[in-house]
Amino acid sequence: MKETPRFDLPPALSTLAERHDWIYSFIFWVSVVLFVAITGAVVWFALRYRRSHHPKAVPTPHNMALELTWTFTPLLLLAFLFYKGMEGFLFGMVAPEDAVEIRATARQWKWTFHYPGGAESFDELIVPEGKPVKIVLYSEDVVHSFYIPEFRVKRDAVPGMYTTVWFQAKEQGEANLFCAEYCGAPDPKPGEEASNRGHSAMLATVKIVSQEKFQAFLEEGAKGGIPAKCKNAPNPEACWGLQIVKNQGCLTCHSTTGERIVGPTWKGLWGKKRTFSDGSSAVADENYIRESIVQPAAKIVQGYPPGMSPFSLKDEQIAAIIAYMKTLK
Numbered sequence: 001m002k003e004t005p006r007f008d009l010p011p012a013l014s015t016l017a018e019r020h021d022w023i024y025s026f027i028f029w030v031s032v033v034l035f036v037a038i039t040g041a042v043v044w045f046a047l048r049y050r051r052s053h054h055p056k057a058v059p060t061p062h063n064m065a066l067e068l069t070w071t072f073t074p075l076l077l078l079a080f081l082f083y084k085g086m087e088g089f090l091f092g093m094v095a096p097e098d099a100v101e102i103r104a105t106a107r108q109w110k111w112t113f114h115y116p117g118g119a120e121s122f123d124e125l126i127v128p129e130g131k132p133v134k135i136v137l138y139s140e141d142v143v144h145s146f147y148i149p150e151f152r153v154k155r156d157a158v159p160g161m162y163t164t165v166w167f168q169a170k171e172q173g174e175a176n177l178f179c180a181e182y183c184g185a186p187d188p189k190p191g192e193e194a195s196n197r198g199h200s201a202m203l204a205t206v207k208i209v210s211q212e213k214f215q216a217f218l219e220e221g222a223k224g225g226i227p228a229k230c231k232n233a234p235n236p237e238a239c240w241g242l243q244i245v246k247n248q249g250c251l252t253c254h255s256t257t258g259e260r261i262v263g264p265t266w267k268g269l270w271g272k273k274r275t276f277s278d279g280s281s282a283v284a285d286e287n288y289i290r291e292s293i294v295q296p297a298a299k300i301v302q303g304y305p306p307g308m309s310p311f312s313l314k315d316e317q318i319a320a321i322i323a324y325m326k327t328l329k
């Protein structure tokens, strides 16, 4: 059942969102009522007791009933708000035991998702509808923040520690994952305005699918190897390599067209002689590319900043990337 979207909030697609929106609306409407009542009273008093009618002030005696009313009414209201807030906070903090656990890893400037059984995804976070999902967050570099407005969840991903967040999606559909903590951007090219890459492009789509589809996705991913959509490609391994580099976010910093972005381009890289910042050189072969992926700081190409963090990929994934690079003549 689709609900009519609210004018003031994104669609509510998780069970937490209902609680969240209820207390939000409650506070909003209490504020509206109090605003109107208090402003109305101020205006009414100002008119009723204006100087032309009441030139002489009359002292007001102590009024016990009034004192108690304006002490205990806000106290009860605040106690109620605290109770509802705490209840919602605890609900959002403690994931149910049967939650599906997905690891979300942040790095500049990409989200990576690891599912039970070994499936992985990158630009998309796949979650089942009607089942609790616990996200275990980690950052490989700086502080990022995992934010899905439609689920009303936001939590920092911090290097050196795990943080968690959970939600249960109510219906199939799509939501947006943002990075909500400024995490830098690549240096703009000379003569270019500050770029919209980096933090502001650190997005992913959340796909809420049926439980059967989610199960099928896990099973497909657990098999590993060349994905189905590359099996019939003219060069299946290179096709898979392209998927991997897209998914890993390599192309954020490395072009395949010869253009300089952050790191060296991959066009014509294979078999070429590379000169490094320490003056040494090597030919770009399997060993060089493998090393550049798993231990990027080992050799820095002359004229480029060091700054890539290591990627941990399986051997067959690295082989697929190499197969792809060979096609970039």
Ligand code: CUA
Pocket: 106, 107, 108, 109, 143, 144, 145, 179, 180, 181, 182, 183, 184, 199, 200, 202
């Ligand atoms: Cu990652 Cu902002």
